[in-house]
Amino acid sequence: MSVGVALLGWQAMNTLHIVPSGLLASPAQVVAALIDISRHGYRGTSLGEDIGATLLRALGGFAVGTIVGVPLGLWMGMNRFAAAGADWLVQFLRPLPPLSFLVLLMLWLGTGDVAKVGLLAITAFPIIASASYAAVAGVPVQKIQAAASLGASRGQIFRHVVLPAALPTISTGLRIALAAAFSTVVAAELMAGSDGLGWMIFSASQFLRNDVILLGIIILGILGMALNSILLGLDRGIIHWRGRE
Amino acid sequence: MKRLIARRPWIVTLLAIAFVLAAWATATWTGAVSDLLLPTPDELWSGAADLVVNGYKGYSLGAHIGLSLMRVAVGFGIGTILGTILGLTMGMSPTVDALAAPFIEFLRPLPQLAYLVLLIVWFGIGETPKIVLLFLAALPVSAVAARDGVRQVSPQRLQAAQSLGASRFQIFLHIVLPSALGDIFIGARLSIGIVYATLIAAEMIAGSSGIGWLILDAGRFLRSDYVIAGILVIAAMGIGLDRGLLLAQRRIVHWAGK
Numbered sequence: 001m002s003v004g005v006a007l008l009g010w011q012a013m014n015t016l017h018i019v020p021s022g023l024l025a026s027p028a029q030v031v032a033a034l035i036d037i038s039r040h041g042y043r044g045t046s047l048g049e050d051i052g053a054t055l056l057r058a059l060g061g062f063a064v065g066t067i068v069g070v071p072l073g074l075w076m077g078m079n080r081f082a083a084a085g086a087d088w089l090v091q092f093l094r095p096l097p098p099l100s101f102l103v104l105l106m107l108w109l110g111t112g113d114v115a116k117v118g119l120l121a122i123t124a125f126p127i128i129a130s131a132s133y134a135a136v137a138g139v140p141v142q143k144i145q146a147a148a149s150l151g152a153s154r155g156q157i158f159r160h161v162v163l164p165a166a167l168p169t170i171s172t173g174l175r176i177a178l179a180a181a182f183s184t185v186v187a188a189e190l191m192a193g194s195d196g197l198g199w200m201i202f203s204a205s206q207f208l209r210n211d212v213i214l215l216g217i218i219i220l221g222i223l224g225m226a227l228n229s230i231l232l233g234l235d236r237g238i239i240h241w242r243g244r245e
Numbered sequence: 246m247k248r249l250i251a252r253r254p255w256i257v258t259l260l261a262i263a264f265v266l267a268a269w270a271t272a273t274w275t276g277a278v279s280d281l282l283l284p285t286p287d288e289l290w291s292g293a294a295d296l297v298v299n300g301y302k303g304y305s306l307g308a309h310i311g312l313s314l315m316r317v318a319v320g321f322g323i324g325t326i327l328g329t330i331l332g333l334t335m336g337m338s339p340t341v342d343a344l345a346a347p348f349i350e351f352l353r354p355l356p357q358l359a360y361l362v363l364l365i366v367w368f369g370i371g372e373t374p375k376i377v378l379l380f381l382a383a384l385p386v387s388a389v390a391a392r393d394g395v396r397q398v399s400p401q402r403l404q405a406a407q408s409l410g411a412s413r414f415q416i417f418l419h420i421v422l423p424s425a426l427g428d429i430f431i432g433a434r435l436s437i438g439i440v441y442a443t444l445i446a447a448e449m450i451a452g453s454s455g456i457g458w459l460i461l462d463a464g465r466f467l468r469s470d471y472v473i474a475g476i477l478v479i480a481a482m483g484i485g486l487d488r489g490l491l492l493a494q495r496r497i498v499h500w501a502g503k
Contacts, residue, residue, distance in 0.1 A: 006348070081257050084261070087258070095438065095480065096483060099449055100445055100479045107282055108282055183356040183439075184356075191446075198356075201362050204362075205363075208366065224355055
């Protein structure tokens with residue numbers, strides 16, 4: 001309802017020339033831009049390629065961060081020496097704004113996709129590692145002791161007690177990390193990109209193509225909501241025991 | 246030896262830090278890694294000292310830090326205050342919630358930098374677009390936190406206050422606000438992290454001052470010593486901002502968890 005009214009108001013502001021269309025394209029112009037770009041692409045890349053490039057980078061960096069972060073966090077939770085050896089690094093990286101690494105990564109790896117995926121991995125990794133660590137550390141000791149006193153081996157305790165109890169928190173950490181990676185990928189593409197939605201918005205701003213900027217923002221908003229709901233759906237499907245302990 | 250370490254895990258932490266520092270020193274001093282990419286420890290030290298003494302490109306280091314903090318303070322302050330008011334209203338009134346929720350839910354997962362270019366088109370390249378950007382980054386986070394805080398107020402307490410004859414305003418002031426304040430602060434700490442990360446990105450993309458711009462500009466001139474010194478300053482500022490809010494939270498919401 002309120003979205004519809006806002007859309008109408010937006011279109012009305014434009015048709016009545018309250019806002020110059022150089023500053024804010026009308027909804028009709030945005031739709032026209034969508035049709036134009038999905039047919040002809042934007043400056044050599046098709047819309048699908050730009051969306052794909054952005055998503056691939058975000059998911060690639062997120063995947064690397066997950067593959068490194070979850071095992072490391074679990075290990076830190078199970079072994080206090082691992083925690084003592086690695087936690088300082090994770091806690092140092094976590095509050096650092098991801099883009100501050102981008103300068104170094106571009107010095108080291110150039111301006112291509114390796115630097116961007118590396119940046120997103122560094123964005124996602126500390127969030128995931130500290131969530132996994134906190135998840136294991138939060139497993140009630142009674143449960144572990146109960147399993148141990150029934151004769152479970154360390155491997156069995158890990159598989160049947162620790163992991164199921166830790167998964168809900170890990171999953172929450174993964175959602176936060178993916179959102180952070182998605183924000184960062186757009187910033188990285190704005191700074192140094194030649195494709196992707198962030199690049200499309202930046203390039204459109206230099207040609208004062210307001211309709212394309214707005215289209216990019218709307219697509220990014222929808223993608224962001226979609227990524228979050230997909231992870232939320234996976235969470236509900238896989239971790240069916242959440243909140244029932 | 247083993248027992249000594251088993252009792253004091255922090256020894257492992259020190260060993261790990263010492264190992265990383267030693268690896269850095271060996272890699273750079275032996276020339277295995279070019280100092281254009283990674284400064285040697287003494288270069289980093291003199292680079293950092295140079296930044297502190299001489300500043301960077303017309304501003305002292307303190308001025309860069311101050312500009313960045315000022316932007317964070319204004320954007321975060323306005324965004325948090327208005328977001329909290331909006332969130333509290335959304336929590337109290339289902340109508341307001343239905344009106345505002347779609348926009349908040351759209352804005353929240355949207356990469357903040359996506360609307361930066363639009364703000365630059367609208368407001369020019371001065372301070373205004375950056376502060377509006379930070380405001381927009383903080384607003385949805387605090388609105389959602391405040392709304393969820395209001396919703397989690399226990400119905401028993403509301404009913405108890407009602408049955409004692411409290412007015413709607415009294416209920417809000419004495420029941421809802423104190424119980425929601427904990428969530429509001431959790432939201433504020435989440436949002437300052439986002440705002441700070443957004444600020445650094447915004448200064449890098451469209452800035453000519455501030456600590457984020459400093460490391461970007463230093464990177465262009467391959468001054469890796471300035472870049473790393475700047476990253477360390479950024480890290481210290483980020484931790485400081487978070488700790489500052491944590492202190493404020495403990496002071497103001499001293500009843501949390503009781």
